[in-house]
Amino acid sequence: MNRQQLFEQIQKKKSFLCVGLDTDIQKLPKHLLDEEDPMFSFNQEIIDATAEFSVAYKPNLAFYESLGSNGIISLEKTVQYIKSNYPDIFIIADAKRGDIGNTSNLYARAFFENQDFDAVTVAPYMGEDSVKPFMTYDGKWVILLALTSNKGAFDFQFLKDEETGNQLFESVLKTSQNWGTVENLMYVVGATKAEKLKEIREIVPEHFLLVPGVGAQGGSLQEVAKNGMNSQCGLLVNSSRGIIYASNGNDFSEKAGVAAKEVQQEMAKLLSEANLL
Amino acid sequence: MNRQQLFEQIQKKKSFLCVGLDTDIQKLPKHLLDEEDPMFSFNQEIIDATAEFSVAYKPNLAFYESLGSNGIISLEKTVQYIKSNYPDIFIIADAKRGDIGNTSNLYARAFFENQDFDAVTVAPYMGEDSVKPFMTYDGKWVILLALTSNKGAFDFQFLKDEETGNQLFESVLKTSQNWGTVENLMYVVGATKAEKLKEIREIVPEHFLLVPGVGAQGGSLQEVAKNGMNSQCGLLVNSSRGIIYASNGNDFSEKAGVAAKEVQQEMAKLLSEANLL
Numbered sequence: 001m002n003r004q005q006l007f008e009q010i011q012k013k014k015s016f017l018c019v020g021l022d023t024d025i026q027k028l029p030k031h032l033l034d035e036e037d038p039m040f041s042f043n044q045e046i047i048d049a050t051a052e053f054s055v056a057y058k059p060n061l062a063f064y065e066s067l068g069s070n071g072i073i074s075l076e077k078t079v080q081y082i083k084s085n086y087p088d089i090f091i092i093a094d095a096k097r098g099d100i101g102n103t104s105n106l107y108a109r110a111f112f113e114n115q116d117f118d119a120v121t122v123a124p125y126m127g128e129d130s131v132k133p134f135m136t137y138d139g140k141w142v143i144l145l146a147l148t149s150n151k152g153a154f155d156f157q158f159l160k161d162e163e164t165g166n167q168l169f170e171s172v173l174k175t176s177q178n179w180g181t182v183e184n185l186m187y188v189v190g191a192t193k194a195e196k197l198k199e200i201r202e203i204v205p206e207h208f209l210l211v212p213g214v215g216a217q218g219g220s221l222q223e224v225a226k227n228g229m230n231s232q233c234g235l236l237v238n239s240s241r242g243i244i245y246a247s248n249g250n251d252f253s254e255k256a257g258v259a260a261k262e263v264q265q266e267m268a269k270l271l272s273e274a275n276l277l
Numbered sequence: 278m279n280r281q282q283l284f285e286q287i288q289k290k291k292s293f294l295c296v297g298l299d300t301d302i303q304k305l306p307k308h309l310l311d312e313e314d315p316m317f318s319f320n321q322e323i324i325d326a327t328a329e330f331s332v333a334y335k336p337n338l339a340f341y342e343s344l345g346s347n348g349i350i351s352l353e354k355t356v357q358y359i360k361s362n363y364p365d366i367f368i369i370a371d372a373k374r375g376d377i378g379n380t381s382n383l384y385a386r387a388f389f390e391n392q393d394f395d396a397v398t399v400a401p402y403m404g405e406d407s408v409k410p411f412m413t414y415d416g417k418w419v420i421l422l423a424l425t426s427n428k429g430a431f432d433f434q435f436l437k438d439e440e441t442g443n444q445l446f447e448s449v450l451k452t453s454q455n456w457g458t459v460e461n462l463m464y465v466v467g468a469t470k471a472e473k474l475k476e477i478r479e480i481v482p483e484h485f486l487l488v489p490g491v492g493a494q495g496g497s498l499q500e501v502a503k504n505g506m507n508s509q510c511g512l513l514v515n516s517s518r519g520i521i522y523a524s525n526g527n528d529f530s531e532k533a534g535v536a537a538k539e540v541q542q543e544m545a546k547l548l549s550e551a552n553l554l
Binding site for chain 1: 299337339340342344345346347349350371373374375376380381383390391402403404405406408425426429430431432434437438439440442448452
């Protein structure tokens with residue numbers, strides 16, 4: 001999916017919501033545990049209930065890997081289910097990979113050939129050759145960690161380079177622009193650092209940003225939109241727990257749909273105020 | 278496995294060799310492709326041929342993930358095979374994970390509960406809460422990326438912090454010492470940066486270092502030992518392609534054994550020169 005197509009989906013659905021499929025087997029509604037593949041059954045119902053309000057899904061790989069090969073099967077089925085039933089939805093492998101070139105090539109094969117993800121999150125620590133292999137697939141995207149939403153972000157991401165005066169996350173934003181384009185590179189910027197979005201937009205005015213941390217982690221959607229929106233929206237705002245665990249009873253998918261719709265309606269308002277609809 | 282036990286294995290085998298199981302389905306000897314699980318068959322033969330000369334194995338997760346759930350099954354079988362047949366060998370998941378605390382918890386569950394790895398490689402970009410969940414398992418280890426062996430290491434790892442004068446990899450070494458101990462934390466330091474090992478040993482004199490990049494990537498074992506060895510050896514030197522692809526004919530495992538033995542003999546000499554045997 002290219003940038004224009006993504007923007008068209010955002011306009012069509014009046015939403016820039018990404019639903020994080022952080023599907024934890026230990027948190028599933030009890031009645032699903034009798035199903036053959038409880039994680040997939042859960043995802044299927046969540047997807048059907050929220051697809052109308054979302055432009056992207058983001059399975060968090062850790063949750064699937066924690067169940068070994070069975071979890072990977074649930075993940076593969078989930079991606080296939082989205083692609084078959086909702087082909088215009090963007091699917092992000094939240095994997096935070098990053099390794100030497102020959103290894104990153106293999107990860108790219110895993111996510112873009114073996115499975116049909118549209119994007120994968122990548123950690124920048126190992127530099128250019130760890131990131132570029134993900135950019136060789138037409139219509140596929142790298143989403144590079146820049147400024148993350150967690151407390152540990154303060155350990156290294158704000159260290160200021162003596163020579164340029166750039167903080168590490170700024171160096172990542174600036175250097176990586178030589179590796180890719182606005183058509184194959186997005187950045188992760190946590191909503192809990194929304195006040196930084198304005199500065200970040202000066203460095204990367206056109207790139208899409210994936211923004212986690214709204215909801216459970218405490219970030220504000222209004223703040224994110226005010227500081228981060230560009231002429232093609234340029235934002236995918238992720239919500240995981242606030243939607244998929246809105247209820248853990250029999251009505252879990254219905255409540256997830258309600259929660260997704262609420263976010264979508266707020267997003268519609270923000271898109272409209274920005275004259276993007 | 279604790280540090281003392283690891284050192285005892287090094288002394289017993291006169292080796293600090295880690296064999297990297299970067300098992301690429303596209304590079305397997307042709308005759309294995311008829312087997313039910315070619316990757317596992319390959320690993321099994323490689324392990325049997327090299328276990329005498331190695332103290333550790335390091336499956337590179339990307340190679341298994343590139344085959345989806347089937348690859349994960351091959352990986353699970355490989356780990357079980359090592360644990361059953363060579364219980365004193367240290368097994369590293371070369372995964373380079375790192376995510377917010379609640380997600381890193383799940384990765385830890387994947388590697389240390391669902392599978393029986395002894396250690397996992399972790400990327401430091403997201404800071405403390407992304408690393409610590411891996412340290413809560415007794416006898417299990419984090420191996421944190423400090424200075425990697427690839428060209429991209431120069432993009433960010435040498436940026437110098439204005440305030441402390443530390444380069445990023447030095448900040449990682451110093452800050453992370455508050456998170457773990459010499460009993461649950463090692464560091465990745467590439468052999469291609471062997472001249473840096475002396476400086477690194479000043480910061481982390483006692484920690485074990487996992488050193489990739491000897492062989493195919495061009496690092497020298499003598500240089501690594503000279504600059505990096507400590508009173509408990511303190512080194513695990515990885516070789517992947519130079520051993521597992523020493524031949525791609527019917528004699529692949531025999532040749533892998535010969536290649537591993539050659540490295541082991543050089544290591545025995547270095548250990549002896551350092552009075553560690």
